[in-house]
Amino acid sequence: MIRYGMVIDTQLCIGCGDCVVACKTENKLPAGLNRDWVVEATRGRYPDLTTEFRSERCNHCSHATCVHTCPTGASHLWKDTNIVLVDAAKCTGCKACIAACPYDARLIMTPDGYIDKCTFCHHRVEKGEDPACVSSCPTHCMHFGILDEPSSAVSRLLASRQQKVLLDETGNQPNVYYLI
């Protein structure tokens, strides 16, 4: 299996939200729906505060609880990768996958009612391009690539910098990394 991942440098992210706009434009999302979002995390006590900006989305987990819980196979892995997609023609809208995602990364498509989510822009990945959010970032804080390939930019960054993933304790084995 090819394991794609994202590495996002929280030291560079300024929380501008361009990734969010790029995703909405690229994937033509209806008003009010978002596949990615930016979180500002403030830690400490005044005046000793630190702030971190994080661009978040589906983590395309190696242990994808959403896929395991889907009763119809609508939630599935794209080709032989960890990219989690939803096949609208198989989705009943039972919403089990939404409840199964600890990151609340899924959404109900309006007005149709099937479930939608970040696709890592697999239509671009297929052509060798980066996902729209990664391409649009003005600070170049986001990187995309194959995690198990030691020479890839994402692997080299992970080898050289301190990092974390979100909600490691859920056991979902997320594949979006944050450099800290």
Added chain:
Amino acid sequence: MLEELLVTVRSNPKIDPSLGVWSWEIPVYLFMGGMTAGIMLFASLMVLLAREEEFPFVARKLPLWAPIALSVGMLFLFLDLSHKLYVWRFYTSFQPSSPMSWGSWILILVYPVSILLAACTLRQGYPWLGRLVDRFAIGTAILDFSCRHRAVVAQWGLVLAVFLGFYTGILLSAFSARPFWNTGFLAPLFLVSGMSAAAALVLLGTRNEHERHTFTRIDIVLITVKLALIALLLVNLATGSGVQIEASQMVFGGEFAIPFWVFFIIPGVMLPLILEYWELKGRRRAWMFISPVLALYGGYMLRHLTVDLGQTSSYLNYVNAFDPALLDLLR
């Protein structure tokens, strides 16, 4: 201190600001499913233990309510789907890792068994319905078939009832992402609660003093076990991981404390328990129909609150200051 603030818009309907994908339809489905399990369990036991004369209502009238309750439950499950036209997709694959997939296939087995279990009782239990069915050759054939294979049907009924009852709980407890649901106590709790709902139906329907007395005693035991399981569930959560501890605290303070204690535990569990105990002691006969009604109410509330609590409990704690009404200004 850690404050995590959403700085871009996130207002995905039913997911933000807090998860609410399932409202009352799924609790109704779980309640009806549990009640079906309870009915089939009692009805099958009467056949297998050869107690049909002793418990006329359970043996002859109750079984028909299993397919009815199941149909109502499945209707509400259907109503909850947000992509309804694709409902048939449940039956184009079997996903062994998905409790919901197991559930859909279990229902396919439960349905005919619940009908066969009821079929043999129709002529005696609901003579007018029996006569109606007997007007059709196929109807007579089904009734005769179900009576010929009474014991086998009851054996299947017993096993499937336990599966169905457990399934209604496992459906929720399998969601590791929702701390309040992630406890093994939900499955036995929902099974016992389903049995208690079926016992309440018996108390509402029977005219037989011996049957009423026995099922009052059965229901007292079931409600007591239910209470113990609720306590164990809370202890289990309160001694679990950080997010589970937080989840358990929701019933002791905050927005769920009053619904949980004032609208569920007291009227839906404690009161029927006390009333049924009084009935056993021969007091308050005029109240008799109130305790089973309260027990049924408690059964529904258990599902409703569990579904709500599970969705509210989360690993995330983002502050979402966005007001969706602002979107309209942009349109």
